[in-house]
């Protein structure tokens with residue numbers, strides 16, 4: 413049979429695309445979009461269920477996806493990356509609209525009122 417998939421399902425990808433408005437969370441680009449993992453998949457793929465759930469995923473263009481890896485400090489500060497053992501539903505995310513959101517596993521984002529970073 414096919415090898416084990418380690419990425420999110422198509423359903424979850426669609427959910428993330430809709431939630432993030434079809435544009436990159438950092439720069440707002442509509443092009444060359446990829447699914448970015450906030451907590452990196454560890455060695456050997458996704459052992460934890462939440463790794464491939466919507467709150468651990470962001471829509472990001474290829475440029476920003478590379479930028480996150482090259483600039484970990486600001487990426488952690490903005491919530492684009494999350495450092496273990498923190499969990500992605502506990503860390504708020506800054507979006508390209510300048511607002512800060514909290515994400516849930518079922519693909520909902522809620523603006524955090526009064527948050528400033």
Ligand SMILES: [Zn+2]
Pocket residue numbers: 436437438439440441472473474475476477
């Ligand atoms: Zn981008």
